[in-house]
Amino acid sequence: MLKKFQEALNKRKEAGVLRTLKPKLSGIDFYSNDYLGLAGNEELQSQLLMKVQANPVLLSGSSGSRLISGNSNITDETENYIAEQHQYSAALLFSSGYNANLALFSTLPDRHDTIIVDEQIHRSVHDACKMSHAKKIKFRHNDLEDLESILKKQNGSSYIAIESLYSMDGDFAPLQEIATLAKKYNSALIVDEAHAFGVFGYGLIEKHQLQNDVFAALMTYGKALGAHGAAVLCNETVKCYLVNFASPFIYTTAAQDFLWISIKNGYEFLKLKPELSKKLHQNIKIFRDQNIETISSEVSPIQAIMVPDNHQLRNLQITLSCNGFLTYAVHSPTVKTGAERLRICLHSFNTEEDIAGLTGIIKEFI
Ligand SMILES: Cc1ncc(COP(=O)(O)O)c(C=O)c1O
Known part of the structure; x- marks a missing residue:
């Protein structure tokens, strides 16, 4: 070996x-x-320091997975806050974007479904597809015709996986056009906003007000927010389904409350700056x-x-x-x-x- x-x-x-x-x-x-520059922003750091000094318990280990001993009021409050900020009905926090993508694509599509991915989609989605029993089909990067030709051939349910801003080419997905295609073919559109969040306000879904057309979205907090972690934005049923069936959510220790507080503080900081x-x-x-x-x-x-x-x-x-x-x-x-x-x-x-x-x-x- x-x-x-x-x-x-x-x-x-x-x-x-x-x-x-x-x-x-x-x-x-x-x-x-x-x-x-938020990863090393001193004003942000001193705000967090003050919060920790006022409540050192924030630094305690979570002691277990969210479903056993690792959930807290702060986790729930942060999720509600994030959902409200993005005008989605629910949000589910993860300790990384990688894990969040694993959860989404390994759990939602079943063996009868197809996951249609842009060929430049992040590795975490490909890895999730390997964990899933669904069929994966790639479409040419940002190519609406290719995507539509694949959608036309689907008999069962399908999911479309794209990023709003791609990290390797630095180009944007034609988000509105893909949302229109997803609607036309009744496919569930999932958008990863890892690189757009914070750079373009709360992301491009919010900018174009596509919340009703995007089935689930991913925001990550290790990039423009300078922290760590991620949130899936979706509706209550999808959230409940992930909590019940997503291994990458269930079988892992929850992050400390300090992370969730840092994320919420980061949102407030973004708004003020x-x-x-x-x-x-x-x-x-x-x-x-x-x-x-x-x-x-x-x-x-x-x-x-x-x-x-x-x-x-x-x-x-x-x-x-x-x-x-x-x-x-x-x-x-x-x-x-x-x-x-x-x-x-x-x-x-x-x-x-x-x-x-x-x-x-x-x-x-x-
Ligand atoms: C598009 C995209 N999605 C997901 C991830 C994973 O996010 P995280 O770094 O929080 O695990 C990344 C990070 O490299 C990314 O670029």
């Missing part, structure tokens, strides 16, 4: 794509999901004004620059890092061969000077 593992690792090493864990790097952040997202969008525009060719939307905080060669991509990333710029190079096999890219994440806290420095080096390379 170990020989087999070692061979696989050696193969990755030879290809220059071995993954290793490194200490947090210091440098100018163009790679994290901390779009609004619209200038953070305004600054982020100004920085996106400054980046785009540099006229670097990307495959991403012009208003996306994720900008992907195609460098379709692992070796050249590595050189670019190393040069940037030697100059203090932290970026993320997405090599194959994470993406298909030929689709390797440099992924830039913009933040509210990046300065105009940082962006000029970063783009100056990139322009010399491509």
Whole structure:
């Protein structure tokens, strides 16, 4: 067994794509999901500190799963608050977005159903599909015709899985058009808003008021909210079904109340600080004004620059890092061969000077 593992690792090493864990790097952040700088926001941290000082029990371990000893008034209150904020009738908290997606797609579709996924959907959905007994069909990324041709052929129930903003290409799903197709073919639309939440207010479902057309939505709190955890937004029946049948919800210890308090506090903080997202969008525009060719939307905080060669991509990333710029190079096999890219994440806290420095080096390379 170990020989087999070692061979696989050696193969990755030879290809220059071995993954290793490194200490947090210091440098100018163009790679994290901390779009609004909330992960290290001192004002937010001191608010949380005060809450903990006033009520140290928040730091207690939850002591069990939500269905045994791990539920609390704070969990329930936070769920009600989140549901109300998003204008859904119910919300169900999870300790991560990965777990929430596992719960949704491994539980809701049964063996007679089909899960129709955008080919760029997050890995957590693919993993959930492996746990499910439903059939999975991929449709071409953001391709409405392809999606409709698949929907037309369905006899039984189907689910459509999309992200509102895709994390690898930095482009948006045609959300309203997909919602219309879902309605036409009576398919249940599930939208992952991991990268849109906080960057575009409470997300794009809220922006376009599609709550009635989106069967379930996922908000994650490890990105723009700078915390951790996730919520599924849905109706009471779906929530009750997940609580009863979703293994990733049932068979795990609940998070501490501190996490739920941090999430609620994060929502309140977002409401009071619209200038953070305004600054982020100004920085996106400054980046785009540099006229670097990307495959991403012009208003996306994720900008992907195609460098379709692992070796050249590595050189670019190393040069940037030697100059203090932290970026993320997405090599194959994470993406298909030929689709390797440099992924830039913009933040509210990046300065105009940082962006000029970063783009100056990139322009010399491509
Ligand atoms: C689109 C998408 N969905 C779900 C997740 C998982 O969320 P979490 O990091 O909270 O587990 C991620 C994070 O990488 C993501 O990008």
